[in-house]
Amino acid sequence: MVEELVAAAGPAAPPLVSVVVPVYNKRAFLRASLDSIVAASNRAGRVQLIFVDHHSSDGSYELLGEYANDADVQRVEGGNISTVRNTGAKSARGAYLSFIDCDCVVPIDYFLDLRVVFEWSGADAVGCEVGIPESATWSERLWYELHVVRSDGPRHYLNSANFAVRRGVFDAVGGFDETLPVGEDTNICQRLTAAGYRIFESHRLSVVHLDNPKTPLQFFRKQRWHGLAVLRGGPAMLRNKATIMMFAHVAALVLALVVVGSPSGMSLTARLLTVAALVLAAPVVTVAYRFLETRRLTAPAGAIALYELYYCARATALVSALVGREGRWLR
Numbered sequence: 001m002v003e004e005l006v007a008a009a010g011p012a013a014p015p016l017v018s019v020v021v022p023v024y025n026k027r028a029f030l031r032a033s034l035d036s037i038v039a040a041s042n043r044a045g046r047v048q049l050i051f052v053d054h055h056s057s058d059g060s061y062e063l064l065g066e067y068a069n070d071a072d073v074q075r076v077e078g079g080n081i082s083t084v085r086n087t088g089a090k091s092a093r094g095a096y097l098s099f100i101d102c103d104c105v106v107p108i109d110y111f112l113d114l115r116v117v118f119e120w121s122g123a124d125a126v127g128c129e130v131g132i133p134e135s136a137t138w139s140e141r142l143w144y145e146l147h148v149v150r151s152d153g154p155r156h157y158l159n160s161a162n163f164a165v166r167r168g169v170f171d172a173v174g175g176f177d178e179t180l181p182v183g184e185d186t187n188i189c190q191r192l193t194a195a196g197y198r199i200f201e202s203h204r205l206s207v208v209h210l211d212n213p214k215t216p217l218q219f220f221r222k223q224r225w226h227g228l229a230v231l232r233g234g235p236a237m238l239r240n241k242a243t244i245m246m247f248a249h250v251a252a253l254v255l256a257l258v259v260v261g262s263p264s265g266m267s268l269t270a271r272l273l274t275v276a277a278l279v280l281a282a283p284v285v286t287v288a289y290r291f292l293e294t295r296r297l298t299a300p301a302g303a304i305a306l307y308e309l310y311y312c313a314r315a316t317a318l319v320s321a322l323v324g325r326e327g328r329w330l331r
Contacts, residue, residue: 015048017111018092018167020099021071022084023064024054029103029210030063036105038070044111051102052076052088060102082176082184085160089175097170101161103211104130113204114164123200125165125192127158130209139219140212143306145298146290155201156193160185162207169197182226186240219306220313227317246318249282249311283307 019037023030034051041047049071053061055078064073076087089097098114100106107113117126132144160176163185173191176184192199213219227246256278259271266274283304291297 013046015094016046017044017096017098017114017164018048018050018089018094019111020085020088020092020097021049021051021102022054022081022088022099023051023056023060023102024081024084025056025058025060026102026211027056027058027060027063030060032105032210033100033102034064034067034071036107037100038067040106040108040110041070043108044115046094047111048072048092048094050074050088050091052084054079054081054084079178080181080184082178082180085184086175086178089170092167095167096164097167098164099160099162100207101130101209104161104207104209106207110205110207113202117200117202117204118164118166121200121202122198123154124169124197125158125163125189125199126202126205127163128201128203128205128207130159130161131206132212133208133210136212137214138302139216139306140214142299142302143212143219145296146287146294146303146306149201149294150203152202152204153200155189155199157186157189158199158201160188161209162205164205165192173197181228183228190240216306216309220309223310223313224317224320227314228321242314245282245286246311246314250315250318252278252281253315280304280308282311 019041021034021037026033037049041049049067051064051067051071051073053064053073053075055061055075061075064071067073072091074087074091076084079087085099096114096118098111114126117123129144129148131148132140136144169192173188173195175188177187180187189199213222256275259266259274259278264271286307287300287303290303
């Protein structure tokens with residue numbers, strides 16, 4: 001199949017796949033990512049590359065100049081990540097739009113496999129949970145193991161770091177929502193499924209994501225930043241499982257404070273056990289859900305601790321949004 005697709009890709013043929021790579025201050029990872037994307041596009045043929053810089057200040061845009069013979073290099077000022085991706089999509093001429101983040105490394109047959117997965121699955125959007133590098137720390141490895149489903153199949157959500165969609169379908173749902181600071185991938189997947197389009201995950205499309213949070217503190221900051229999307233994402237974002245569990249966690253923490261501060265006939269041991277149960281309830285339930293979804297129980301104590309950080313980070317972002325201080329967390 002691979003050999004047939006390569007042979008059919010003549011140099012004068014119009015692109016079948018248009019690849020949009022948003023770039024913002026990722027110079028440390030940029031060359032590894034773009035070299036892999038260019039090599040995979042040359043291997044497949046009929047691939048259009050569009051690199052869109054979001055006014056980087058670390059030399060990323062200057063580095064993009066080295067790829068001017070391989071890609072259409074653009075620059076956008078203002079807006080957000082959705083603006084950058086939509087801007088790239090406007091220049092796309094392919095039947096498929098492939099969105100790949102600039103800190104992801106793709107395998108050499110990626111774009112050949114992308115065509116095969118679209119044809120075989122008949123799906124409207126495809127992709128795969130981003131992988132982790134061999135040098136991953138315990139926290140990024142654990143977070144990955146908690147979320148990766150190793151079997152292929154239909155999904156309700158795919159991360160936009162490794163996401164492809166039929167061009168007509170992308171246009172039909174209006175592209176990425178430029179009113180959202182983050183959470184644009186959750187939003188577009190919700191709109192795709194609501195409109196009856198099919199999303200499919202295939203591990204033939206696995207890529208390695210290089211720039212993951214390396215420490216619990218970095219993890220907390222990233223999740224706090226992502227939490228800003230909750231209030232701006234509309235009713236659908238407020239109804240998703242993660243948001244519901246976050247509100248449940250906040251309610252449990254308030255109850256824990258009530259138990260600590262209110263006079264009662266409870267013994268100290270009973271009081272401490274009640275507080276611990278309330279504080280850990282949402283993380284424990286979430287880890288149990290992840291076990292049912294992935295069929296793996298990976299380091300449960302560490303997993304519970306990460307989800308405690310996750311829900312606290314999301315709650316912090318929600319509070320900052322409610323008091324009008326979202327901008328602080330975007331720095």
